Amino acid sequence: MTESKQFFAENLNRLMNEQQLSRKDLANSLNIPYTTLTNWAKGARQPKIEMMETIAEFFHISLSQLLEKQDKDTELLLSVFHQLNENHRHAVINFTQNELITQKKNQHKILPLEPKIPMVEMDYYGSVSAGVGLYLGEENKESIEVPEEDVPSNADFVLSIHGDSMEPDYHDGEILYIKKQETIFNGTLGIFILNGEGFFKRIWFKKNHAILESLNDEYDDLIVTEDDHFVIVGKVLN
Secondary structure, three states, rough: OHHHHHHHHHHHHHHHHHHHHHHHHHHHOOOOOOHHHHHHOHHHHHOOOOHHHHHHHHHHOHHHHHOOOOOOOHHHHHHHHOOHHHHHHHHHHHHHHHHHHHHHHOOOOOOOOOOOOOOOEEEEEEEEEEEOEEOOHHHHHHEEEEHHHHOOOOOOOOEEEEOOOOOEEEEEEEEEEEEEEEOOOOOEEEEEEEEEEEEEEEEEEEEOOOEEOOOOOOOOOOOEEEOEEEEEEEEEEO
């Protein structure tokens, strides 16, 4: 387990305990599968930056408080703060802001800003199914910002996953980076349109048909025959 995953898992579990939330409660509130949250809480996986921001907003904390190791004083302060009602929270915030202003005046210096994560715009076509099919059309296209360091050099556009049929490797809400291409090798993860619906699957070519495989054993594979309308959209680069 990397340090970043460990710190995130520790902070997530602490926040759930303070708010008396079970994993199931938080998963339902965030509209994600229970298994996804369990992997986060165990430190086995870590969500994308967009979901981290959602979690931080849910608990009314900054992103750094969610991702960084907290010392004992900070943990105690946050634990007490989260137990206060709204009026008392405002009182604490006002007091600490005044204390900070006084401290800055005494220090006579400007505190350095946290470095901003470089972002780039990419075409986004909405969600593609990792379960039942979803419509994937040009009219759904929009632009979103994604972390520049996450984008493969040959990515043409992005999609997000809807469903859990590609777990445990890929999770609901995760961003996929796609390279447009009409041909694809056997056993490759790709984006496919089958009878008007978009799917994220692994493909296997057989003599008279193709198989769209789900990684999650709870889902049946899809069989593609000559009678189906089938299009290869591109290759998944994640």
